Amino acid sequence: APTLHGREYNSTCRKTTVAIIGAGVAGITAAQALSNQSVTDFLILEYQDHIGGRMRNTKFGSDNSGNPYTVELGANWISGLGENTDGPENPVWTFSKQVNLSAPNSDYTSIATYNETGAVDYTDLYDEFNRYYNIAEQNAGTILSQNLQDRTFRAGMWQAGWRPKDAAHKALEYFMWDWEVAQTPEESSFVFGITGYNLTYYTFSEASNFCTDQRGFNTWLKGQAAKFLKPNDSRLLFNTVVTNITYSDSGVKITDEDGSCVEADYALSTVSLGVLQNDVITFEPELPDWKKDGIATFSMGTYTKIFFQFNETFWPTDKQFFIYADPTKRGYYTVWQSLSTEGFLPGSNILFATLVDEQSFRIEAQDDETTKAEAMVVLRSMFPDITVPDPIAFTYPRWSSTPWSYGSYSNWPAGTTLEMHQNLRANVGRLYFAGEATSAESFGFLHGAWFEGQEAGERIAGKITTKCVNVGSGCGDYNSYEVLHGTTEFWEVNAFNGMGMSPFFVAQNRT
Numbered sequence: 001a002p003t004l005h006g007r008e009y010n011s012t013c014r015k016t017t018v019a020i021i022g023a024g025v026a027g028i029t030a031a032q033a034l035s036n037q038s039v040t041d042f043l044i045l046e047y048q049d050h051i052g053g054r055m056r057n058t059k060f061g062s063d064n065s066g067n068p069y070t071v072e073l074g075a076n077w078i079s080g081l082g083e084n085t086d087g088p089e090n091p092v093w094t095f096s097k098q099v100n101l102s103a104p105n106s107d108y109t110s111i112a113t114y115n116e117t118g119a120v121d122y123t124d125l126y127d128e129f130n131r132y133y134n135i136a137e138q139n140a141g142t143i144l145s146q147n148l149q150d151r152t153f154r155a156g157m158w159q160a161g162w163r164p165k166d167a168a169h170k171a172l173e174y175f176m177w178d179w180e181v182a183q184t185p186e187e188s189s190f191v192f193g194i195t196g197y198n199l200t201y202y203t204f205s206e207a208s209n210f211c212t213d214q215r216g217f218n219t220w221l222k223g224q225a226a227k228f229l230k231p232n233d234s235r236l237l238f239n240t241v242v243t244n245i246t247y248s249d250s251g252v253k254i255t256d257e258d259g260s261c262v263e264a265d266y267a268l269s270t271v272s273l274g275v276l277q278n279d280v281i282t283f284e285p286e287l288p289d290w291k292k293d294g295i296a297t298f299s300m301g302t303y304t305k306i307f308f309q310f311n312e313t314f315w316p317t318d319k320q321f322f323i324y325a326d327p328t329k330r331g332y333y334t335v336w337q338s339l340s341t342e343g344f345l346p347g348s349n350i351l352f353a354t355l356v357d358e359q360s361f362r363i364e365a366q367d368d369e370t371t372k373a374e375a376m377v378v379l380r381s382m383f384p385d386i387t388v389p390d391p392i393a394f395t396y397p398r399w400s401s402t403p404w405s406y407g408s409y410s411n412w413p414a415g416t417t418l419e420m421h422q423n424l425r426a427n428v429g430r431l432y433f434a435g436e437a438t439s440a441e442s443f444g445f446l447h448g449a450w451f452e453g454q455e456a457g458e459r460i461a462g463k464i465t466t467k468c469v470n471v472g473s474g475c476g477d478y479n480s481y482e483v484l485h486g487t488t489e490f491w492e493v494n495a496f497n498g499m500g501m502s503p504f505f506v507a508q509n510r511t
């Protein structure tokens, strides 16, 4: 019979010490941290039938021999490598190298620009944007260090002098901002948008690699999992949809869609912010107000890649990105990328467009044929001198309605604070939370999920084993704030609020 309090006697629930919900980056990393401290009695409950979460791929089109390509519907970049510098290396890059992942360098300056009349060179706007961004960056540092009021990224860039009046400026701005954070400048925090960029690209480096590995990007995570999970490990429960979590200060009970249940001493939820916001899981008792404040405040962006395969590569093969400025609609099929470029999947004749936010919601709600027709009008106006053929393969995911994700990745709205974010991050009794959205330093990134999963695993292991290896901020409960203050005080920028690295240094001018 179970001896630990919180477990129901006579219950038919499966028993474990730690229940982890989700086999994405944060869930796997947390389980690894537990294993590293010899806590091996855990169960991982995963909705899907594989490891990887939002690192998700599909078979698409076919090569000359008739075999399909693998393309990434979700995460694709190792953002900020940190290679060949004195600073730290991005763990995602470290682990990717361990499995010899094919991931060529993504060159954001390798762009060709277009509008509705065809090729038009406005590539100089790239440097123009960066000149104002560099000023904005300094201003954001002043706001954070002097406890001044946050504002939108739009306002911050305006004060730096940026005036995107015409379609070309709007398209370039979209490429530099919306396409990265999956929300508009108006929807984004100025201060935490800038710190997010700094803490990834200046802590590691501004270089990013793009996974083209035909085994799939999640191969690196499976490689890490194989270090502590056996093949077909019985602790990994796939096709398990969690619908209820009943928690207290002494234990947690988790119920699945099929009525089966798990009782654990501790539980860690790594489900996305979108899943939390869409009431997929009910909590008993209801989550406290401070926790709901955090869940309500942050937002989930949507980032949709639309893949096309043609029977030829009719676009330039020496460029990675093609920027289209629509005359009337900002963000309308603005960013296109070639996989047919040397170093990627040459000869694949694959091109993809990325839409975010309102444009994503719009196309994700309509059928494939409608979207394909819209996109083909755009492509044909970008290349008016070429007879652009119809695609031979076409696909895109619907992230905004995917029931295990509800969106792509999180973003911070203007005017929030590290205290508010800490409420999203903090445990409620023995129920813990981790994932990209709980990362103050690297929200929206794989490595953000990795660091957060590791910390949660270490904190829980610290409670179970009484040996705490989380040197940065200890192993007790996470800080949480019943009373929230209007701004973030300088001294609050610390590991206890999830920001142990300094966001203030600016390594070099953004390029």
Ligand SMILES: Cc1cc2nc3c(=O)[nH]c(=O)nc-3n(C[C@H](O)[C@H](O)[C@H](O)COP(=O)(O)OP(=O)(O)OC[C@H]3O[C@@H](n4cnc5c(N)ncnc54)[C@H](O)[C@@H]3O)c2cc1C
Pocket: 021, 022, 023, 024, 025, 026, 027, 045, 046, 047, 048, 052, 053, 054, 055, 073, 074, 075, 076, 077, 078, 079, 240, 241, 242, 243, 270, 271, 272, 275, 280, 281, 303, 304, 305, 399, 403, 404, 405, 407, 408, 409, 434, 435, 436, 437, 444, 445, 446, 447, 449
């Ligand atoms: C389109 C797109 C592009 C991206 N591009 C990049 C990029 O280029 N670089 C980068 O660094 N990051 C990128 N990201 C973000 C990156 O994918 C995430 O930050 C990271 O994968 C999040 O990991 P996680 O463990 O926090 O969450 P997840 O990967 O979402 O893991 C949570 C797991 O919980 C499971 N789950 C959900 N609900 C339930 C339930 N009710 N019951 C049981 N299990 C459940 C899910 O199936 C999932 O496996 C992108 C994301 C998307 C969607």
